[in-house]
Amino acid sequence: MRINLPTWLTLFRVALLPVMVMAFYLPFPGHNITAAIVFVLAAFTDWLDGYLARRMNLTSAFGAFLDPVADKLMVAVTLFLLVESHRGGWPGILMAVTAAVIVGREISVSALREWMAEIGMRATVKVAFIGKLKTVMQMVALVVLIVQHEKAAEALRLYHIGEALLVIAGVLTIWSGLYYLRAAWPILRGDTPPQPTSGNDHA
The missing domain is CATH 1.20.120.1760 (CDP-alcohol phosphotransferase transmembrane (TM) domain)
Structure with missing residues (x-):
């Protein structure tokens, strides 16, 4: 190869x-x-x-x-x-919940795309603008939080900005995940019959 x-x-x-x-x-x-x-x-x-x-x-x-x-x-x-x-307290809980939402969505959407590819309908769950916006917001939030993860007193405000951006990214994560689910829902319900799988679906 x-x-x-x-x-x-x-x-x-x-x-x-x-x-x-x-x-x-x-x-x-x-x-x-x-x-x-x-x-x-x-x-x-x-x-x-x-x-x-x-x-x-x-x-x-x-x-x-x-x-x-x-x-x-x-x-x-x-x-x-x-x-x-950042374990302990409400900030730690918020961080853990947001992280779980983001990682859980990535796993779910990846599984959905894989299944749609199996039945030859991968284009139904192609990347949308909301997914790209989520990615940008998420990356900016992670950079801010990495820089300020020690939460020094003089930089605490910037750290809170990073937290807020990550929560917004988490909300966009749910929104984009629902967008992909909505696009695939007719097939999941059986309203639209799957198309035959072609040789390129696993590329």
Whole structure:
């Protein structure tokens, strides 16, 4: 199997995850800034690999499989770090609930898309604008929270902004999840018969 440039970038994004975890926990000066920079770099490669794949027509079955996996790993790992570092009290509960909503939605929508692909109807649950808006809001919130996760007194206001943005992202997560469910609901109910599966549905 030949790995093209966009797929190498996706693999690089996965490799950045343990680097971000180490920077998040190791007690060196500016470790939170370093962790945030690594996260932003990973998010940039997410945009870049998709751009190059479309611009240079460098698509592959392996890349199509790996890219969403890398995206979800990046978000899930970051959320787990933030939840673990803010246990206790209502802020910790809010963080945990929001993280559970976001991760739960990602799992549910991924399962829905996989099932729709199995019956040849994947285009029914294609990415919508609300999903893209959710992603942008989520990424900004995570960067702010990574930088301010120690909640120093002089930066507490910025931390609360990050919390608010993450809650908004959680609401958009539910909204976009319902959008995908609504699009697939006629088929789930059996109102629309599934189409025959073609050879490209698993690409």
